[in-house]
Amino acid sequence: METLAGQRGRLEPAFSFKVKCSKLKERPLAAREELFFARKLRPLIPIDADRAAGFLADLRESAAGADCTKLLKQIDDRPSAAFLSAVLDLSPFIREVLLRRPAMLEALCEASPEVRLEKVMADISASWEGGDVTESTIMAALRQMKQEAHVLIALADLAGLFSTAETTGWLTRLAEACIRAAVCFLLRDADAGGKISLPDPTKPETGCGWIVLGMGKLGACELNYSSDIDLIVFIDERSKAIGDPLDCVEIFSRLTRRLVRILQDRTADGYVFRVDLRLRPDPGSTPLAIPVEAALHYYEGRGQNWERAAMIKARPVAGDIEAGRKVLAELGPYVWRKYLDYAAIADVHSIKRQIHAHKGLGDIAVRGHNVKLGRGGIREIEFFVQTQQLIAGGRFPELRGSQTVAMLGRLAERGWITPDARDALAERYAFLRDIEHRIQMIADEQTHVLPEDDEGFLRVARMMGYAGGDNFSKDFLSALATVEDHYAALFEQAPELGSETGNLVFTGDVDDPGTLETLAALGFQRPSDICRVIRTWHFGRYRATRSAEARERLTELTPALLKAFGETQRADEALLRFDELLKGLPAGIQLFSLLQSNRPLLGLLVLIMSAAPRLADIITRKPHVFDGLLDPAIFAEMPTRTYLEERLESFLGNGGLYEETLDRLRIFAAEHRFLIGIRLLTGAIDGMRAGRAFSDLADLMIGKALAAVLEEFSRRHGTVAGGRVAILGMGKLGSRELTAGSDIDLILLYDHDDDAEESDGEKPLPSSQYFIRMTQRLIAALSAPTAEGVLYEVDLRLRPSGNKGPVATHIAAFGKYQRTEAWTWEHMALTRARPVAGDETLLAHIASEIDGILALPRDPAKTAGDVVEMRALIEQEKPPRDIWDIKLTPGGIIDLEFLAQFAALTGNVETRHRSTATEDILARLKPSFAEPSVCDELVDAHRLYTRLSQTIRLCLIGEVESDDLPPGLSDLLCRAAELPDLKRVEIHLEQVAKTVRKHFDTLMRQAMRKAQ
Template sequence: MLASYVPDLANFRSTLDQYSQQWQERASEEQQQALSSYLNDDLLAKQLAKAWLGSEFIFHCCRDNPGLLLELLQSEELQETWSRETFTRNLQAHAKGVEKDSELDRVLRQFRRRAMIRIIWRDVNQLASLEETTADMSALAESCTQLALEFHYAALVKRFGLPIGNESGRIQSLVVLGMGKLGARELNVSSDIDLIFAYPESGETEHRYVEPGGRAKKTTSNQEFFNRLGQKIIKSLDAQTVGGFVFRVDMRLRPYGESGSLVMNFGSMEEYYQTQGREWERYAMIKARVIAEGGPQTDVLSEEPVQEQSAGEELMELLRPFSYRRYIDFSAIDALRDMKRMINREVHRKGIATDVKLGFGGIREVEFIVQVFQLIRGGRDQRLQERRVLKLLPLLQEDGYLPEGAGDKLAEAYRLLRHVEHAIQGYQDKQTQALPIDAHDLERLAWVLNYASWESLAADLQQHREQVNAEFQAVIAEPEEETKEDDESDAFLPLWLGELEDESAIELLEQRGYQQADKLLQQLRDLRQSRAILAMQSEGRNRLDKFMPRLLHTLSQGRNPDEDIAETLSRVLGLVSSVARRTIYLVLLTENPVALAQLVRLCAASPWIADQLSKHPALLDELLDHRSLYSPPSRQELADQLRQECLRIEWEDLEEYMEALRYFRMANVLRVAACEVTDAMPLMKVSDHLTDIAELLLEEVIELAWQQMIARHGRPRNSNGDNVERPEFLVLGYGKVGGIELGHSSDLDLVFIHGGAAGQSTSGRDDSGERSLDNLIFYTRMAQKIIHIMNTQTVSGQLYEVDMRLRPNGNSGMLVTTIAAFDQYLQEEAWTWEKQALVRARAIAGDRELAMQFDTVRQNILCQPRELAALREDVVQMREKMRKHLATQGSEGEKALRFDIKQDVGGIVDIEFMVQYGVLAWAHEQPSLAQWTDNIRILGCLEQTGYLSAEDTAQLIEAYKAYRSAGHRLALQRQKSVLHGKTDFQAERQTVQRLWQHFMQLSE
């Protein structure tokens, strides 16, 4: 019956017949008769057919609960337009009499399912405009959040009392900011919600309604009260139960992200945004809006009058100056360009060009066009502080910010893109913006949007996306550098195509300054005849034919006389072969001569860099801006960048998270390597930057492992039985990372400490069926997950190779230990070499309190008095053992012709052992010797305390720096740290040997 209302296309009728049969199998006879009576109305019948065919979500809800469909039809709410007040009123009616958290959660999910059917039904049947659909979704999120807030606020007041501000004495309320599309009332039909929680003042709770003679009840700080309230709101909305979820809640836009407090008071919020707020946070904050508020205005227990200005209004007044500057602010363009460049890189790397949100000419580009004008001029022109895109576009066109007609075209494109997004998401209630791949799904999508075929929809989409991108390029994108077709480049085309005789080709190369012309000619011939090039499609071959003359011309310009151009060409051609199936990278280099010049320069300087680019061509994006390439970001900027890149990824998407972390490392290590090979950064700064990158990534990996663990097993409990909010987990770095001397290919020597309460276990997750775990097991598994995230080989390789052999008892020891057990081991069981290793150990990521405890343990161990003769014997024996196994072997003549910078006599390890011996020998007299973990500063301390002369110290430091610099240089040349033949380090080796002999006798 229903099938007659849909076209006989792509099995639509067959699918609908199956749906009708499945519904009837679940429905009673009375329900079937009731539905038949409704379907006598052709309009309703058509709507039901389109709703079921356009949304599996609606059909499954109706099939699983046949009575729900009849209730909706009878209530006529499918035909009604609702206001925010209607959502609130209807939800409160459903929640009447609810007393328990579980009851509230069930009601919220039932209401959400019913509301989603109504919203999607109206959307697929074109009964609601785009504005109504997004407003309905936003109102649903707001009403659910408000109800959860009010319910849990009242429950916490009964338990802890009313939160009172220290300064005002007023009852405090929780303000919930909706960010992104929720803040703009533009929420899509299957979206998560970005929230920020805040309250006005610090203080304590009070029980103002204790009955006479009643016992005093427990109180707590306002921070703890609102932190608990925030957690309960999130659980009521986000937890996946039998009834599903209400909204996925993302709190990562709050100050300091995941490492920040869940809730902050207004003063702390204002200070953060004034002193530490980033440009991308300005961009995010222009969408912020108060979507829920609980406190004096809603708390039925309060007898105080409602304040004239709500807390939410007060907060927005405090935050407005952060987003909107009083002057015209053109710096916003660069910030948005950077964000779009990062998104483009993600789209390009993941191959999600069909994404109607993030892809070419997508929703995000329309939003960026609008927001750049908001950030630049919104402080002066308050009309631009409007949050909704479709309200702003006409205004921008009217005031001349956009060319005549451009605003109309963008609005039209935006509407189509958002309708497509809703049709994609409404089908299965999934958060995706990617166009389907299956032909049947494409036809269904087109039919839902009232197109005759997918081809006609695809043509419309392409036209609109091209218009959006053209406007985006005009408004926000960096103008591409003009590239002239010059004769110098064109002259190499016949050479590359093999159209010249060998004699003419060699003559051309020699005229352009090439040496070894015959060798270069053979390299080009080999490339042309390689399988990768022969298998290219015509478009890819055309791109290659445009690129190669540019490459050959660039190679001939500004060369270092000592440069082996044949070797450089070979390295670049390795990259060309690796991108033979992804020739968009050749377009990038062809159209960006600056990037091509940087590629040639870096490949000439380092085969290691060339290898990295060949293995991971997405890194070529980093060459586009030579300013950022040779100016690595500060630690704070790195942290900010990492946070931005991870914000878009769900915690449960481990594979995508791992790829994002690996790309972050590769891109930033490339910048450091570029600076090093071009002498733009000294050695010590190189190690500082590489160490910063590793530490920030470790912090993110800890957070990722923590989130995944608590999602399965709940939170560990402390000794009082309360849930722990942050992981009591510490990562110690030994060796190079501990000594802040990390190299480009260094592994990480790590030790894990946990502070979990003994005898306690995690809270467990009833909804997932996962059992709780003993705290020790929890942190052991968390440590295993950290190692897995770091060590696993993905498409982008390892994040870092992790070595855990320095933990107590080595490979036979526990993976994670307590600080007390760690201290006991060092006191009673550790060998001298383990205490030597402790000299270069420091806390590099994790819990700050545990880090302070470790610092105390380390200081105590290193500062213990020792019998110097026995210590010296242990150190010398260990050094001899290492030389026997790791240093250069062979005859004296052979040893004289080879020098292992690290292991041979007079090398790096000799210096390190002297330093470690000095700390263990004299730190009990001079505790400052145990303050640092890097050899340079410890050597300085040995000089200051009189154990080394100024001259000897200077010589050791210079030798140490020279060795390390040579080691870095060799690593970037893909060579081992072994020098052959007569070396330049004879003087340094003799100095180190002399001081070794002298230094190790000082205790006598």
């Protein structure tokens, strides 16, 4: 099948997108030339007659100061005065402008509105001409002239001199003139700067290659009073004006950015038009100006049906008009398909369901109703027309127009709707558009919502020509009901919405009100943001959603996803984390199919996204870790050391390059840390077992990394005679209590023959330097970031002499230091030391050496005093933040660890074999040191802290903020504490901490007294 891009230059336009704006010159010439105040003006009633008279007096004073003699005479004319005073009172925006610039009204005393507007349009069109025009001067000129035209159009509209179509036509002409003037200025400036080479600088747009398409109401010549203007910017890279096609994207994107600034930036003179460029292909990842070839490929391969609908209204409004027409002609087969494919039909039906689902949903409010997006509003009429055009326009070219009312007529002619529907919808469309204009005329704001307050609502009613709000409300409700009734009749055959939850429609570029209600009811706090996120899934921007099949699977899965996320207490956050996951997935079909067929797995994914930001962050950055969940036996097998070792050997295979080995270790560790965490999250293992599993995994990673480093290091530097290396695990690694977020505390010890002075490699090193350099290489192997991340953060501060000492220590120096120089706290740390990797004989020797050091006689009173002093120092320098700081809080984890370490140092533990685990030591305290009931309370406290800390470190990246916990995590903490709510958990924590602190103080005091 030939691509759209391949058809360029050969297609004759099958239809024309050239649309003439509303016929502004239908009125007889005499009527169009009649002065404003000479015509019969629609009578308007102010909100407050006295206030209106005061505003008129202000206008008279301003006119006198500006020497507007003709306006002064007109103000004294009773009909003119009545109209002006009412307008000044009803529209704060118009009042502010006219009081500042009364010459605008003076001009209407000398020329008709049409003639004056034509003059302003001509001035705008010529504003870029002249050699002294700068960006600042054209910005000022456009703002001033736009403001005058804006006010003149509003006055003619309010006076009843312009029809709805004439008002929207003039507003469109105004926007188009401003855009073209800015574009001409920028093109000439780029030409003068040598960025492009225009064929004719006096006619900058001709052949320039810069295509500016007007979309939406701008493209259809139906612009509303305070509308944004929707633009799409393309680049005809074949244009002769473009020198190097490789630079054109940057050049024209910069010009587009300047165009937006010229039109949109607010200055002392206001702004021209707000600009929206989000209708361009994939706006989140494409430049502001897109080459035509790239755009055509996008629309052919990834374009969506709502984008097809948007293209119905596309029209070249500035720049290379002829090139723009050709592009739209080439897009013809994309927009106007002769046969609808499955996805197109499904999208059309979804739009039908969106409208059909509104039927019978209760009364329509008046105040606060959105005239554009609300039920029975403007968008419904536009949606219906565009839907029918998408269905039939491929076969009937006469249905390819862009204007809503005109297309209602064509649809009736072809028999798609009845003449009654055509007339009723066209009449209500004009009525609703008039209301929309008046809402916006109040303060020149882009809003479509009727005011809810009495004065604001009455203001709109009076601007519509009603004396009171009741009659206006009645007619407004009637209009909305008429639109709804015709839609109900038109879509009677449409299937009912298939979701038990209500509307879930994500087609188009504007939020469906019913869908917003559904999302809010499901539990989402920001339904509009959620709609935006889900719409981006359908762009195919992510690798996971690039294929049509993946998007279809995800679309089918979306209702279940939303329902599951909605049941969490922070549905928005959870879904946004899922969105981050989608961004990182290399492919999506397998996962989407799996989640669709495996609802427990979907529930697990939702649990991760809602309760565990750390895990969610891991699978977002490393989506491959999720692959482990595809193993059906994942929850049946415990993550023992044997289990992990078998899988590691299989994963590493027969070895490979050094860097490859380190990367594979990182991949394996990341996946299995995640899977251990998942087991903990689901309750398959408890906190104690998780600590052992995390520690066993670390042991294996350290051992494999050490082996790889020794092999790689020896290739360059050889070996040292009799050289042996061993690694001591300290801290939580030594006690086998690692958490998901723990770093690892290590001490590297070595030994070698007494007469070995240097290594025997190609580049020999002195023996001590050899082991120091090797240790540095090991640290890098463990903690240096690679493409696969970091294996572990490493802490070596527990080595002899701390940071001042060498990173590698000879076993003899280690033993001597520990016996003669070490402080009490260093011996306390040594109670948790556990050999984890290295030479087996050296490991056995080190274990024996540590046992001997810990068995040295000590003064219990002095040791107890040192422990108490150290605990007080930590409490002073690192006070706990709150009760959830369970490590530092008085009576927290440190108190328990210090008790266990003191008991191990002073022989107060009943055991034949030394244990490094805090809980094991607390469970075996001698009765002479602590009563069995005290032991039980200390063990229970440690288990509670372990369960809570393992859960917290698994789920959170930072610290606990009890006022801002993910609700899913709150539930997990309650489960870990075996209590019904978080408040009771906090109360229990306080009680347990007090108990532990009481036992800590008592046992330390007793130790000091007994020694005395």
